[in-house]
Amino acid sequence: MNVRILQPGLLSSLQDAGRPGHAALGVGRAGAMDIPAWRLANALVGNRGGEAAIECTLLGPSVVFEEAATIALTGAPLRAQLDGRAVPLWTRCHVPAGSVLRLGGMTVGCRSYLAVRGGFDVAPILGSRSSDLHARLGYQQGRPLRAGDELPIGVADPLPGRHAIKTPYIAPWSLDPQPWFDFTEAPLALLRGSHWSRLDRDSQRGLFAGKFVLSKDSNRTAGRLDGQPLHLETALELVSEATLPGTLQLPPSGQPIALLAEAPVTGGYPRIGQVAATDLPRLAQRRPGDTVCFRESTLEQASARLAARQRRLNLLLERIAQRLQNGE
Amino acid sequence: MPWIEAGRKPSMIAEPQFEPLAEDALLLRFGERIDLDLNARVQAAASSLHRQLPQLECVPAYASVLLRFDPAAWAGADGHPHQQVQAAVLAALRDTDPVSHAAHEITIPVCYGGAYGPDLLDVATHVRLPADEVVARHTGAEYRVAMLGFAPGFPYLLGLDPQLAVPRRDDPRQRVPIGSVAIGGGQTGIYPQQLPGGWQLIGRTPLRLFDAASEPPSRLVAGDRVRFQAIDEATFRQLVPGDPP
Structure with missing residues (x-):
């Protein structure tokens, strides 16, 4: 039971929650850039939670389902057509064998997720099916998906109430994308980094008052931010230390770099900030050319926000599971 | 086997510092230098x-x-995970010998120079030693994986003879072959896969x-x-058949 890639789109790869626990070996986590969107796509098709989905970037792929499947799309809005019929996002859709799903360009945002019931069941590497494009780990040595790739679908029981369909079926209910998809350019919460205090006065202000533009050199490893250059009061000689997704580094150019899902595990640039975890998916949805600005947050505020979002997400996941159980 | 004579009492060593990094991360800092003692x-x-x-x-990193x-x-009762982690870490470190650590010893075979180490002669010229003296010093030292x-x-790797320190290349290579043994500044390392890189390549190991x-x-x-x-090259080729330099 396979999904075959007809056209790969701009940059499509399999992603799950990533591979935590291997940073001491130099292996980063990778995983979905917009974790809530990935998680909700899996929930909508009744997956248990850790299954791999296709992460699409700016322009989605076209795929053919060789067997009937249950799918869901979440994340940035994009044109989706199943054998010529429009398919909405944030809902469940049953597709008959032989159907072709064509995903177009995203109107806003940068990343969408295509989940399938059972998950894409490629061989896990170090406990994850995530493609780490930078470290070349995952399906086909972590390269992006290509035309002709055959992705096996994992085995899963059929959902209650729906069997052996011959025509496409779209569930009558869908999720409100808010607050899970937020493409506004509202400031991202940023914690002061270990070396924030070493910025000169203007740069300390500029980090929170200035506007940056996400450069086209950005990828899953890092978002490069162009703007008024920031400067340290005096140059720092640093030894390499841990870096994380969300770490804002300042290379000598003065243009900050926000590390993302494929962040290297160590780095030697000054760390001037840390993007609050709750706002990392929002950063992941910025596209090259979009504005990025920051507002200051404390660790306590960021931790409280993260815990609140996690409770809200867990509640929604439970409600979705309940509706699927009821055959809705 | 202890790394370093474990003669000093813990109280004589500066306490490590905690730095919050993110909602789910703390840094435990022992210092800010590249130094064998600190890394131990x-x-x-x-x-x-x-x-x-x-x-x-x-x-672990160099100093943190x-x-x-x-x-x-x-989260604990008061909802402050960082404080809970900090307390647990301090309690655990109280019972830790601060410098003793059981380490494995690994010998890495390297074919130096020629097509396997295309920068060996440049390195030798830069440090004003004959190429075979560079090799002798590189193989003569014991290193620690920092x-x-x-x-x-x-x-x-820490432990490079300071006389072998050479700057990184001005023009980093797009493809450094897998197994390349290299010097970058005062450090030496091994490329575990084909990667871009700016260190000076002095040899190659057949080990994966x-x-x-x-x-x-x-x-x-x-x-x-x-x-x-x-x-020598014959041994390398024996160990990795069909891997031309």
Whole structure:
């Protein structure tokens, strides 16, 4: 039971929650850039939670389902057509064998997720099916998906109430994308980094008052931010230390770099900030050319926000599971 | 085997500092230098914490250990996971010999120079030593894996003869062959896969350092002791048939 890639789109790869626990070996986590969107796509098709989905970037792929499947799309809005019929996002859709799903360009945002019931069941590497494009780990040595790739679908029981369909079926209910998809350019919460205090006065202000533009050199490893250059009061000689997704580094150019899902595990640039975890998916949805600005947050505020979002997400996941159980 | 004579009492060593990094991460800092003693304390702490607090992810670097945790699991009654983690780490470190650490010893065969180490002659010229003296000094030292980083399984090795320190290349290579043994500044390392890189290539090992499908995936871990042993081209080819330089 396979999904075959007809056209790969701009940059499509399999992603799950990533591979935590291997940073001491130099292996980063990778995983979905917009974790809530990935998680909700899996929930909508009744997956248990850790299954791999296709992460699409700016322009989605076209795929053919060789067997009937249950799918869901979440994340940035994009044109989706199943054998010529429009398919909405944030809902469940049953597709008959032989159907072709064509995903177009995203109107806003940068990343969408295509989940399938059972998950894409490629061989896990170090406990994850995530493609780490930078470290070349995952399906086909972590390269992006290509035309002709055959992705096996994992085995899963059929959902209650729906069997052996011959025509496409779209569930009558869908999720409100808010607050899970937020493409506004509202400031991202940023914690002061270990070396924030070493910025000169203007740069300390500029980090929170200035506007940056996400450069086209950005990828899953890092978002490069162009703007008024920031400067340290005096140059720092640093030894390499841990870096994380969300770490804002300042290379000598003065243009900050926000590390993302494929962040290297160590780095030697000054760390001037840390993007609050709750706002990392929002950063992941910025596209090259979009504005990025920051507002200051404390660790306590960021931790409280993260815990609140996690409770809200867990509640929604439970409600979705309940509706699927009821055959809705 | 202890790294360093464990004669000093813990109280004589400066207490490590905690720096919050993110909602799910703290840095435990022992210092801010590249230094064998400092790194020995890092390795001892990381391996002790890994043993005592397996629910924490401990990632040693030169002078610090990253502690990553699940904030929900460590929230505690007052909802401050960082304080809970900090308290647990301090309690665990109280029972840790600050410099003792059981380390593996690994000998890495290297074919130096020629097509395997295309920068060996440049390095020799730069440090004003004959090429075979560079090799003798490189194989004569014992190294410690300070940390793995840059790419899966890439070891940063401490212990290079200071006379062999050479600047990185002005024009980094797009493709450094797998197994290349290189010098960058005062450090030496081994490229565990084909990667872009700016270090000076002095030789190549036929050993495969990292294979995600193996258990364990990395032949080296932080804290290991490493020696290099010179081998000739025939031995290299015997070990890696069909891998032309």
